[in-house]
Amino acid sequence: MHDVPDIASVARLMGDPTRARMLTALMDGRALTATELSLQGGVTPSTASSHLARLAAAGLTEIVQQGRHRYFRIASPEVAAAIEGLMSIAPRKELRTIIPGPGTDALRRARVCYDHLAGEVAVRLLERLREKKLVSGVDETLALTVNGEAWCERIGIDLVALNARRRRICRPCLDWSERRTHLGGALGAAILDRLMALRYARRVRASRMVVLSARGEAFVERLG
Amino acid sequence: MHDVPDIASVARLMGDPTRARMLTALMDGRALTATELSLQGGVTPSTASSHLARLAAAGLTEIVQQGRHRYFRIASPEVAAAIEGLMSIAPRKELRTIIPGPGTDALRRARVCYDHLAGEVAVRLLERLREKKLVSGVDETLALTVNGEAWCERIGIDLVALNARRRRICRPCLDWSERRTHLGGALGAAILDRLMALRYARRVRASRMVVLSARGEAFVERLG
DNA sequence: TGCATGGTTTGATGGTAATCAAAGCGTGAC
DNA sequence: GTCACGCTTTGATTACCATCAAACCATGCA
Numbered sequence: 477m478h479d480v481p482d483i484a485s486v487a488r489l490m491g492d493p494t495r496a497r498m499l500t501a502l503m504d505g506r507a508l509t510a511t512e513l514s515l516q517g518g519v520t521p522s523t524a525s526s527h528l529a530r531l532a533a534a535g536l537t538e539i540v541q542q543g544r545h546r547y548f549r550i551a552s553p554e555v556a557a558a559i560e561g562l563m564s565i566a567p568r569k570e571l572r573t574i575i576p577g578p579g580t581d582a583l584r585r586a587r588v589c590y591d592h593l594a595g596e597v598a599v600r601l602l603e604r605l606r607e608k609k610l611v612s613g614v615d616e617t618l619a620l621t622v623n624g625e626a627w628c629e630r631i632g633i634d635l636v637a638l639n640a641r642r643r644r645i646c647r648p649c650l651d652w653s654e655r656r657t658h659l660g661g662a663l664g665a666a667i668l669d670r671l672m673a674l675r676y677a678r679r680v681r682a683s684r685m686v687v688l689s690a691r692g693e694a695f696v697e698r699l700g
Numbered sequence: 701m702h703d704v705p706d707i708a709s710v711a712r713l714m715g716d717p718t719r720a721r722m723l724t725a726l727m728d729g730r731a732l733t734a735t736e737l738s739l740q741g742g743v744t745p746s747t748a749s750s751h752l753a754r755l756a757a758a759g760l761t762e763i764v765q766q767g768r769h770r771y772f773r774i775a776s777p778e779v780a781a782a783i784e785g786l787m788s789i790a791p792r793k794e795l796r797t798i799i800p801g802p803g804t805d806a807l808r809r810a811r812v813c814y815d816h817l818a819g820e821v822a823v824r825l826l827e828r829l830r831e832k833k834l835v836s837g838v839d840e841t842l843a844l845t846v847n848g849e850a851w852c853e854r855i856g857i858d859l860v861a862l863n864a865r866r867r868r869i870c871r872p873c874l875d876w877s878e879r880r881t882h883l884g885g886a887l888g889a890a891i892l893d894r895l896m897a898l899r900y901a902r903r904v905r906a907s908r909m910v911v912l913s914a915r916g917e918a919f920v921e922r923l924g
Numbered sequence: 925t926g927c928a929t930g931g932t933t934t935g936a937t938g939g940t941a942a943t944c945a946a947a948g949c950g951t952g953a954c
Numbered sequence: 955g956t957c958a959c960g961c962t963t964t965g966a967t968t969a970c971c972a973t974c975a976a977a978c979c980a981t982g983c984a
Contacts, residue, residue, distance in 0.1 A: 483720050483787055484714065484716060484721075487714035488711075488712075491709075491713070492708060494972080511931080521931065521932085525932050526973095536789070544930050552789075566709065612843075617869045618841070646841050734962095744944060744945085746943085746945080746961085749963085750963090752961095767960095768959070
């Protein structure tokens with residue numbers, strides 16, 4: 477007679493291929509317009525519209541109205557985490573890339589995962605952080621060491637501000653292309669911010685792709 | 701042209717109410733027979749059979765054949781984590797309890813989450829561990845302190861064996877009834893093991909429910 | 925005041941899949 | 955051997971829902 481979580485209703489929403497493509501497209505953390513999402517979903521605007529309405533009604537996405545555009549984005553880190561959880565156990569699927577171009581090799585190299593870095597580079601970054609003993613532990617025991625805290629200050633990350641947020645500092649995030657963990661959480665997001673501010677990394681317009689400059693690549697190796 | 705995780709196929713599987721009920725029933729970490737699961741799903745054996753076949757084919761469940769019984773269980777902690785992720789963002793649903801009895805109030809108090817303790821008691825336990833400085837950090841930075849390691853040895857948890865496994869020691873797990881994190885991971889599982897071995901806790905037959913003795917309740921408060 | 929653009933609503937169509945009863949098939953018990 | 959039990963397969967039925975075109979609404983621009 478009590479209330480239990482109804483996972484079927486959420487899972488059902490994510491279980492439609494079109495909606496899943498839309499959600500995946502939103503996993504870079506940006507807000508996309510309805511038409512962009514209808515393209516990503518490979519479906520007409522009318523169909524997309526009904527899908528988007530349902531995702532928003534269920535609280536999976538948020539809507540930001542701006543002029544005659546409606547921007548959709550993932551509603552919360554919890555939703556993003558749930559999607560990541562599914563990604564880590566999902567089978568791989570051959571997907572013919574709709575938009576030809578550099579393709580997914582570059583995506584494997586470096587991309588954005590909601591709000592932090594993912595891909596080979598991100599996995600390597602965590603590896604280096606661990607080798608230099610700036611973070612300790614694996615997976616859930618992952619934490620900044622004292623040295624790591626000093627390093628943060630050195631490269632311009634405000635740890636006090638980071639700690640003030642209720643968000644986890646070090647969060648292991650399972651990389652679906654590498655099958656290894658990379659660094660998420662508040663620190664992961666902060667590092668990506670710094671990389672962009674320093675022009676070591678830039679995001680490629682309208683995609684999850686991230687390109688690192690030579691200095692950026694060097695930073696990942698030398699961490700300074 | 702590359703392969704990407706196909707979250708739709710997994711989500712679709714979890715998106716059917718019957719299958720979702722079956723998976724939820726399996727979240728206590730035990731293996732259940734096909735008939736038990738058909739009851740949980742509220743469906744005829746034939747229907748249940750086809751559902752279970754699909755879950756197994758997708759790698760969400762494992763099958764253990766024993767005599768003329770077939771036992772099903774969640775295939776891996778990753779699958780359990782994905783389900784927990786969905787639970788944390790799923791809407792609540794009024795469910796008329798099929799089997800009358802103590803109901804879900806006791807479930808809120810203490811229950812098993814795959815292989816570790818969940819519910820009010822589990823949240824309180826983590827709170828106490830943190831107050832006593834046996835674990836530090838929040839969420840993803842969660843880790844055993846030096847004092848915490850000593851405490852483990854004292855109550856009979858073999859840390860060496862724990863570290864030998866590839867599994868994370870401290871894993872924060874979002875409690876769907878409390879909306880706060882409790883302790884999962886290898887340590888969470890080990891603590892539940894000890895509680896049961898010491899007869900401080902016992903599982904209630906055929907449910908996720910866990911009952912703590914007075915000594916068990918005291919243990920959670922005093923941690924020794 | 926128009927017109928174009930972005931987005932939603934409506935209604936009809938089709939395909940998918942959940943369901944059950946009944947029959948089939950092993951395994952274990954007698 | 956034969957019976958019972960646990961589970962699966964088959965086949966038919968049904969309900970749902972993703973989809974699109976066309977009409978509609980609303981916003982911004984000229």
